[in-house]
Amino acid sequence: MDVKPSKRPIRLGSFRAKFILVVGGAVLFDLLVSGGLALWNVQRLSRDATLEVGQGLEAASQEYVRTYADSTAAQVSLLLRQVHNDVSALAGVLQAQIDDPERNTDVGTAISRTSPGSVNLSYDEKGRWAQNAPGSVSVMSVWGYLLGPDHRPRPDVERDIQTSSVLDLVAPSLLQHGAAKLQMYYIGSKERPIFRTAPYTDQAQTFDRLYPGHNDANFWDFFFPGLYESWQGWAKDGKTRPVTDEITQTAPYTDAITGKLIVSFFHPLWTADRKEVAGAAGADITLDQLAQTVENVKVAQSGFGFLAMSDGNVVAINSTGEKTLGLRSASDTSGTGVTGLERSLKRSSQPAIASLALDRERGIQHLWLQQDGNEVPYIAIVKKLPATNLWSSGPVRQEVMSLGVVVPEREIDASLYAAQAKISEATNRIVIYQILAILFSLLIVTIAVTAASKRITSGISALAGAAKRIQAKDYSVRVAITSKDEVGEAGEAFNRMAEEISYHTENLEQLVEERTAQIEDAKEEISTLNAQLQRENRRLGTELAVAERIQLMVLPLHQELEEFQTLEIAAYMRPAEEVGGDYYDVLKNGNRLKIGIGDVTGHGLESGVLMLMVQSVARALQEAGNTDAVKFLTDLNSALFKNIVRTKIDKHLTLAFLDYDGKEMVLSGQHEEVVIVRANGKVERIDTMDLGIPIGLEADISAFVKTHEIAFETGDLILLHTDGVTEAENELGELFGMERLCREARRLNGLSADKIVSEIVAALMRFIGSQKIHDDITLLAVRHR
Numbered sequence: 001m002d003v004k005p006s007k008r009p010i011r012l013g014s015f016r017a018k019f020i021l022v023v024g025g026a027v028l029f030d031l032l033v034s035g036g037l038a039l040w041n042v043q044r045l046s047r048d049a050t051l052e053v054g055q056g057l058e059a060a061s062q063e064y065v066r067t068y069a070d071s072t073a074a075q076v077s078l079l080l081r082q083v084h085n086d087v088s089a090l091a092g093v094l095q096a097q098i099d100d101p102e103r104n105t106d107v108g109t110a111i112s113r114t115s116p117g118s119v120n121l122s123y124d125e126k127g128r129w130a131q132n133a134p135g136s137v138s139v140m141s142v143w144g145y146l147l148g149p150d151h152r153p154r155p156d157v158e159r160d161i162q163t164s165s166v167l168d169l170v171a172p173s174l175l176q177h178g179a180a181k182l183q184m185y186y187i188g189s190k191e192r193p194i195f196r197t198a199p200y201t202d203q204a205q206t207f208d209r210l211y212p213g214h215n216d217a218n219f220w221d222f223f224f225p226g227l228y229e230s231w232q233g234w235a236k237d238g239k240t241r242p243v244t245d246e247i248t249q250t251a252p253y254t255d256a257i258t259g260k261l262i263v264s265f266f267h268p269l270w271t272a273d274r275k276e277v278a279g280a281a282g283a284d285i286t287l288d289q290l291a292q293t294v295e296n297v298k299v300a301q302s303g304f305g306f307l308a309m310s311d312g313n314v315v316a317i318n319s320t321g322e323k324t325l326g327l328r329s330a331s332d333t334s335g336t337g338v339t340g341l342e343r344s345l346k347r348s349s350q351p352a353i354a355s356l357a358l359d360r361e362r363g364i365q366h367l368w369l370q371q372d373g374n375e376v377p378y379i380a381i382v383k384k385l386p387a388t389n390l391w392s393s394g395p396v397r398q399e400v401m402s403l404g405v406v407v408p409e410r411e412i413d414a415s416l417y418a419a420q421a422k423i424s425e426a427t428n429r430i431v432i433y434q435i436l437a438i439l440f441s442l443l444i445v446t447i448a449v450t451a452a453s454k455r456i457t458s459g460i461s462a463l464a465g466a467a468k469r470i471q472a473k474d475y476s477v478r479v480a481i482t483s484k485d486e487v488g489e490a491g492e493a494f495n496r497m498a499e500e501i502s503y504h505t506e507n508l509e510q511l512v513e514e515r516t517a518q519i520e521d522a523k524e525e526i527s528t529l530n531a532q533l534q535r536e537n538r539r540l541g542t543e544l545a546v547a548e549r550i551q552l553m554v555l556p557l558h559q560e561l562e563e564f565q566t567l568e569i570a571a572y573m574r575p576a577e578e579v580g581g582d583y584y585d586v587l588k589n590g591n592r593l594k595i596g597i598g599d600v601t602g603h604g605l606e607s608g609v610l611m612l613m614v615q616s617v618a619r620a621l622q623e624a625g626n627t628d629a630v631k632f633l634t635d636l637n638s639a640l641f642k643n644i645v646r647t648k649i650d651k652h653l654t655l656a657f658l659d660y661d662g663k664e665m666v667l668s669g670q671h672e673e674v675v676i677v678r679a680n681g682k683v684e685r686i687d688t689m690d691l692g693i694p695i696g697l698e699a700d701i702s703a704f705v706k707t708h709e710i711a712f713e714t715g716d717l718i719l720l721h722t723d724g725v726t727e728a729e730n731e732l733g734e735l736f737g738m739e740r741l742c743r744e745a746r747r748l749n750g751l752s753a754d755k756i757v758s759e760i761v762a763a764l765m766r767f768i769g770s771q772k773i774h775d776d777i778t779l780l781a782v783r784h785r
């Protein structure tokens with residue numbers, strides 16, 4: 001009998017009404033939730049995009065500032081390096097004159113003949129000094145204390161005048177090319193400090209006017225106290241130079257001749273035997289040249305740069321930067337020689353600048369600076385220039401100048417604000433479109449649910465009627481299939497179910513008998529498997545018991561560990577639940593002692609048998625008088641390898657030995673790290689990976705075995721262990737580890753070997769807690785009495 005779908009009006013309590021209510025409500029709820037999530041995700045995406053764009057632009061801006069600072073620092077370094085090169089070139093020419101007296105005489109004679117104005121001096125009664133006349137390439141000044149009774153330079157001074165005359169040949173080219181220089185000069189030794197400068201200036205006259213008394217004091221002590229003595233120290237020991245380069249620069253000071261702030265660069269000259277100072281070559285550059293590079297720094301609209309000494313004194317900055325950083329200038333005129341400029345960051349009116357660190361590079365720094373009563377955020381980056389030798393009224397010291405770049409954050413972040421505004425505008429537009437899409441989707445869903453409910457519920461009603469007929473034991477009922485969708489598939493499934501119910505009802509007794517027979521067969525098979533499992537468990541238990549017995553049998557007796565007068569030996573071994581192959585032994589033959597420790601791979605009886613082989617072969621070799629550590633391991637491996645091949649045991653082991661003859665302790669073989677605690681508490685760790693390979697892998701391991709001698713003095717302690725110690729886990733899955741083992745050994749240093757072993761084992765057990773022990777634990781302590 002076929003049951004066809006019936007046409008009924010929609011009732012409030014009907015399935016169709018409930019379907020429309022539930023499905024429509026669920027879809028409506030889903031749309032509202034998904035729409036809400038979509039809107040929330042759009043807002044979150046907007047925030048994330050704003051954050052990512054902000055971070056990217058900020059990183060790019062900071063990288064730009066960092067790159068700009070690097071580029072400017074490179075320009076300043078290049079300018080200073082050019083000056084260094086020019087001074088070094090002049091020094092090289094003058095040093096060649098000093099090193100070759102014959103050429104020095106020839107050059108001096110030639111210049112005297114072709115340019116007499118360079119070496120012919122006139123005495124000044126008022127100033128009490130001698131100087132060549134204007135018109136020469138350079139000015140040569142000789143102070144009164146270097147003149148003889150006839151007001152002529154002393155003979156030894158005459159030689160220096162000839163030596164320095166080569167400046168007339170070299171200086172014009174160096175002044176014209178390379179880095180822009182104010183002047184270049186030669187200054188004689190402390191015994192004869194003549195002063196030759198190119199180009200020509202009223203040198204001595206200017207000194208008389210600005211530095212009264214200079215002609216009565218030694219030039220070096222008056223103008224540059226401590227500089228010459230530093231060079232003399234270099235001549236005795238070159239390692240005393242603060243910086244490898246011989247170039248020495250001064251702190252910025254006011255030039256006596258030009259009145260400008262300058263920096264002087266000196267290159268000491270040496271006697272031919274290099275044991276004493278013979279004078280110096282030098283050059284002056286104005287701070288204008290450095291300042292131009294620094295003052296041209298412009299990042300964004302009002303970013304600026306500054307150049308500062310390590311003590312915080314700013315030597316170059318533009319007016320905007322000076323005002324922003326709150327710097328105050330003060331001239332230092334207390335000295336008798338050169339005078340300098342004091343414009344220190346430490347004296348800044350801005351607290352953030354006064355505490356700005358110049359001692360090391362810190363990347364981008366964020367500063368808050370006061371401007372018109374408000375705190376304005378700035379970013380700054382400080383780059384350190386190459387170190388130089390610096391003189392500043394005392395011994396030469398190392399100086400590392402720093403280049404700083406300072407930029408207002410609001411200018412760097414201008415593009416960020418614009419990008420954020422665009423993202424916000426796009427977000428609002430997406431939100432409006434999303435709301436319209438949700439409303440349109442609600443309309444479509446309402447229409448679709450109403451139409452689908454009619455089609456679905458008609459088939460379901462037919463299925464419900466047929467189910468009632470099945471309930472009434474009418475197994476002949478069938479559902480008419482009117483569609484090929486899921487409802488149609490449900491009707492087909494119902495019809496197949498009805499047929500099966502009809503079939504099983506008619507054949508139920510036979511089916512029960514078949515199922516009973518199948519259950520009996522399954523019970524018999526399960527009983528057989530259980531018996532096999534019990535036999536296998538008993539066999540494995542017997543193997544593990546035998547292996548554990550073997551492992552404990554080969555261990556040295558307690559009295560054997562106490563036979564050594566100079567050593568304390570203590571040991572501990574705890575087999576795991578699945579017995580592995582940890583091995584240790586202490587073998588004595590006369591005055592020689594061999595301590596071994598190893599770990600056989602895997603678990604069970606085979607591991608125990610291999611360990612027994614190791615102990616037997618090691619004992620035999622020791623008794624046979626084999627004292628060579630490399631040969632001992634090689635012979636032991638050879639014997640074991642042959643036994644492994646014969647017995648087909650697929651095992652090998654790590655194995656290391658300590659050999660002690662009362663004086664030397666020698667380590668050989670590959671195993672875990674060896675820990676040594678010295679009497680003073682210092683901990684050493686010896687890696688044995690390069691001292692051998694696992695035993696039983698190769699027939700001949702002689703090429704791999706190495707030895708390592710260990711100094712072993714009174715109070716020293718050696719710890720040997722297997723990986724069961726360092727790889728023991730606690731309840732959190734953490735390993736005991738080598739670091740914790742070393743800390744425990746250092747803590748217990750000074751105690752007896754027995755006490756050290758027991759305390760370390762106690763600490764290990766506390767660490768493991770209730771966690772299962774997966775591997776054998778073996779620990780040996782050897783302490784020199």
